Amino acid sequence: MKDSVFIHHSLAYDFLTSIFRVNTNELMLRRLGRQQWVSDLKPSADMIEWIEESRRKFTLDIQEKLDLFFDPETFYGLCLLRNIASARLNSVQDFLVYIGSMSTKELLKRFLATGFGTLKVNPQDDATIERLLTDDKEALVFAVDNMPVPARQKVALLDMLSDPQQVKDDLLYLLEWYMENIYSDIAPVAERVIKNTEQEFKKEIENQGLAFVEELSGVKYESKPRKVIVAIGYHYEFAKISAIAGETEEDIFVFGYRFSELADLQKKARVTPSPVFGALSDKTRMQIVKLLSDKDSNARELLTSLRLTNASLGESLEQLVRSGLVTIVRKADGIVYRLNKDCLHASVESLLAEIGNQ
Numbered sequence: 001m002k003d004s005v006f007i008h009h010s011l012a013y014d015f016l017t018s019i020f021r022v023n024t025n026e027l028m029l030r031r032l033g034r035q036q037w038v039s040d041l042k043p044s045a046d047m048i049e050w051i052e053e054s055r056r057k058f059t060l061d062i063q064e065k066l067d068l069f070f071d072p073e074t075f076y077g078l079c080l081l082r083n084i085a086s087a088r089l090n091s092v093q094d095f096l097v098y099i100g101s102m103s104t105k106e107l108l109k110r111f112l113a114t115g116f117g118t119l120k121v122n123p124q125d126d127a128t129i130e131r132l133l134t135d136d137k138e139a140l141v142f143a144v145d146n147m148p149v150p151a152r153q154k155v156a157l158l159d160m161l162s163d164p165q166q167v168k169d170d171l172l173y174l175l176e177w178y179m180e181n182i183y184s185d186i187a188p189v190a191e192r193v194i195k196n197t198e199q200e201f202k203k204e205i206e207n208q209g210l211a212f213v214e215e216l217s218g219v220k221y222e223s224k225p226r227k228v229i230v231a232i233g234y235h236y237e238f239a240k241i242s243a244i245a246g247e248t249e250e251d252i253f254v255f256g257y258r259f260s261e262l263a264d265l266q267k268k269a270r271v272t273p274s275p276v277f278g279a280l281s282d283k284t285r286m287q288i289v290k291l292l293s294d295k296d297s298n299a300r301e302l303l304t305s306l307r308l309t310n311a312s313l314g315e316s317l318e319q320l321v322r323s324g325l326v327t328i329v330r331k332a333d334g335i336v337y338r339l340n341k342d343c344l345h346a347s348v349e350s351l352l353a354e355i356g357n358q
Helices: 011-033 045-055 060-069 077-086 092-101 104-112 126-134 136-146 151-162 164-208 210-217 259-269 274-279 283-294 299-306 310-323 341-357
Strands: 005-007 219-221 228-233 240-243 251-256 326-331 334-339
Touching: 005 164, 005 210, 011 045, 011 060, 011 077, 011 092, 011 164, 011 228, 011 251, 060 164, 077 092, 077 104, 077 228, 077 240, 077 251, 092 164, 104 126, 104 151, 104 164, 126 136, 136 151, 151 164, 164 210, 164 228, 210 219, 210 228, 210 240, 210 251, 210 259, 251 259, 274 310, 283 299, 283 310, 283 326, 283 334, 299 310, 299 334, 310 326
Parallel strands: 005 228, 219 326, 228 251
Antiparallel strands: 240 251, 326 334
């Protein structure tokens, strides 16, 4: 399956993920620190310094736009990663021109598909978009009943639907301002690091093909994918983000340039029971495991059953997948989450053996 995996070199991926990193750095570091097996994995001090310096340049107006488009609950800005891949945008400038040419309707479609998407309806069809843009009551019901985000983000969504042209103008202003005042100085460093990491990834893909992506991402493919796009982000460092939709679209994985370090530590930690029982030490994660013990479920089914927000479900699933307790399975029409019962049984047996040896 080597023919189905491609590396797309474009700084546009790092450009977007760097904005998210700058605006949510504490949250990303906190999530990293919760993993018991990564205590010796230290974030780049130079990057932390750059983030702090960048933040000092933010005006109140810029910060407000950052909090709207690069919030960890909604991921509106990160939804545009898929456009970088589908349109093969090879530079940040290409990306900015592309965003300027997007219709407001297409932009809103991306925003409404944020995170794990809406709970019940498909916001991708034009009829839904038209109703939301022309009927205030319909928009209110949609936001309240279908968007798995906190109340303040629902209000922000209603504002977007009331004036989509202003939303596009604000987004483009933010992106252009960030490029000129923040990202342009760090771009050469990012370019160099990304190219080096791409060379390492290319060797692995040539040798292993899709198996390398499966091992690194935690996603298992049940059938040959149409196409898998791999990109590298400098500022995402230890994180990863994926965009996996239906059978007609490409799967996209953006890996931080040090994500493989985290994955190696994670793999080594799975020989002990502690990651599994650590993952089970939370009520929400236990609820997810209980649901998955009955059947495989997609994210929307989990959101509907547990009434969680995108961010809450995403963080819980990440913990469960990292521990090895849950597996992400790519089917023809999307992904499902599957309980790894063998991992659970092995962890229990290992724990009992440890107790017996004491």
